[in-house]
Structures are given as C-alpha cells and as structure tokens.
Amino acid sequence: MKSALLVVDIQNDFCPGGALPVPQGDLIIPAINSLIAFFPEVIATKDWHPPGHISFASRCAKPVMEMIETPYGPQILWPDHCVQETWGAEFHPALATDAIKHVVYKGTHPEIDSYSTFFDNARRQQTGLHRYLQDAGITELYLCGLATDYCVLYSSLDALELGYSITVIENACRGVNVAPDDSAKAMQKIVDSGGRVIASTQIHGQGKEGMR
Ligand code: VGL
Ligand code: ZN
Numbered sequence: 001m002k003s004a005l006l007v008v009d010i011q012n013d014f015c016p017g018g019a020l021p022v023p024q025g026d027l028i029i030p031a032i033n034s035l036i037a038f039f040p041e042v043i044a045t046k047d048w049h050p051p052g053h054i055s056f057a058s059r060c061a062k063p064v065m066e067m068i069e070t071p072y073g074p075q076i077l078w079p080d081h082c083v084q085e086t087w088g089a090e091f092h093p094a095l096a097t098d099a100i101k102h103v104v105y106k107g108t109h110p111e112i113d114s115y116s117t118f119f120d121n122a123r124r125q126q127t128g129l130h131r132y133l134q135d136a137g138i139t140e141l142y143l144c145g146l147a148t149d150y151c152v153l154y155s156s157l158d159a160l161e162l163g164y165s166i167t168v169i170e171n172a173c174r175g176v177n178v179a180p181d182d183s184a185k186a187m188q189k190i191v192d193s194g195g196r197v198i199a200s201t202q203i204h205g206q207g208k209e210g211m212r
Contacts, residue, residue: 008145013088072122116154144172
C-alpha cells in the first residue's frame, strides 16, 4: 500500500494573526514538519478563494458565522479569508514546504464553497486530487492540518467514500470549534465512517519503511 501525507490548509489566514484564525493553529506546525520529514510523498492543500467568494460575510452584509441558504445547501459565512495571491493564502512561514510535491487548490469557484479537498460542496466538481492519487498509485492517506471540523473532516469522509484508507493524526490538527465540541464530534464521525485516528508518536514508532 502506497501512502501519502496530506497537509491541509496551513495558511496564514487560518493561523493566529490571520483573518480566520483557528485557535492554536500555528502550534501544530512543528509536529507537521516532523511528519513531512517522515513521509516520502507529501501533498498540501490551499483554500484559494476569489475575491467576493460566496462564503464571505462581507458579500451579503451579514454577520460572520451566520448561515445562508445556497443552491447547494446551507453555507456558513466567514470573514474574507485565503483570497488568491494574498498573504493570507500563503503557507505559514514556519511550514517546511520544500518536500511538498503537489498543491491542491479548493474553493476556487466564486459561487460554491469547498470544505473537502476532493469535491466542492455541491459535489459538482473535483479538485483533481483523486486523479493525482490514482495516477501516483496512492491508496492510503494520512491527514493533518486545519481545520479539524471542516477541511480535515470532509476530506476524510470523501476519501473514505472514494475507497482510500485514511488515518487522521489528531495532535497535528486543530479545529475552528464554532460549537466547543465540533472537533471531538468530527473525530468520532471519522472513526464511525471507517477511518483511524492516531497520535503522531504512533507514526514515528512505525519506522520509515512502514510509510512506503
Ligand atoms: C475551511 C473555513 C472556511 C477549511 C475553509 O478548509 O477548513 N474552513 N474555509
Ligand atoms: Zn474557505
């Protein structure tokens, strides 16, 4: 089984000082860097919105975290974040980006959000990640990053549905926690759907050969 590490949305806007900071989002970066050094294949994702994106509260003059209805269902409104080609959309400077072989961009459609790195929320378009993994013969994914309760959760569920074996490295993830237990619920949902949740110390114990 060929494995890859999927590093989710370690961007300035999701870290303290950014537009949509995940509490302690930057504190997981050292653990992620250790994981990056450990895996032969590393893929990263970027939330990558055009200005005026449908998920931005500023677009409809409504408060942040209010829900709106869209043709693809309910959508939470966020502060403007991860706007393409801006500082907020760049990887956090502490992230070890040298070993990242491939970057997947999501949320690029102005009218459709995308929490999963596989499909948009309307499930109309693929990001190209599934194709990339298939071409590379990768069947097993290890996920870490931001945010536990959005991108990590929905990417994990889609990956399981697509037939991948998935493992979430819990201490290398942090959640937004709009409700305080959202991250805990996300982990439970991943386990209930057939994924594994582990600590990064369990990976380092396996020896590098285990990841090939
Ligand atoms: C995400 C909130 C807004 C995520 C994206 O990918 O986790 N969360 N946009
Ligand atoms: Zn977003």
